[in-house]
Amino acid sequence: MSGVLPYPLLSLALLILWLLLNQSVSAGHVILGSVIAVLASWAMAALRPEKPRIRRPGVALRLVGMVVIDILHSNLAVGRIIVGSREPGVNAGFMTIPLELRSRHGLAVLSIIITSTPGTIWVNYDAAKGTLLLHVLDLVDETVWVRTIKGRYERLLMEIFE
Incomplete structure (x- = not known):
């Protein structure tokens, strides 16, 4: 799953944000929002951010x-x-x-x-x-x-x- 969707929580948050901003859960908005969320997740993976280590x-x-x-x-x-x-x-x-x-x-x-x-x-x-x-x-x-x-x-x- 991490190869197809490297940041699943980011993708989910972006999809939810897309749907909230458009105030619609129509099939078109869900599909378009999902595509944008996956592309953003891939772009984030290309940046290769260092994973935070929360000690406390x-x-x-x-x-x-x-x-x-x-x-x-x-x-x-x-x-x-x-x-x-x-x-x-x-x-x-x-x-x-x-x-x-x-x-x-x-x-x-x-x-x-x-x-x-x-x-x-x-x-x-x-x-x-x-x-x-x-x-x-x-x-x-x-x-x-x-x-x-x-x-x-x-x-x-x-x-x-x-």
């Missing part, structure tokens, strides 16, 4: 919980900035954070966490220096952000992937 799944579950709570808090904070009396963008700024995390999978997950949290954007990662360039909507104290990224996320990602 319990820590991964704890990280997911923390990220969900942080996203909710960030939504409220950004909402207060936008709706409140403060002018949006007054404290916005860029900052550089040194990272010890070197795992490609860990860095990818960190970029997803940062970008999915309202008010922050992963701008650039310099692999040679091991630094992350981050844009923050409400940058009042850089040390709080460094402590948050390194203490809450990077430490757990290193436990999970390195």
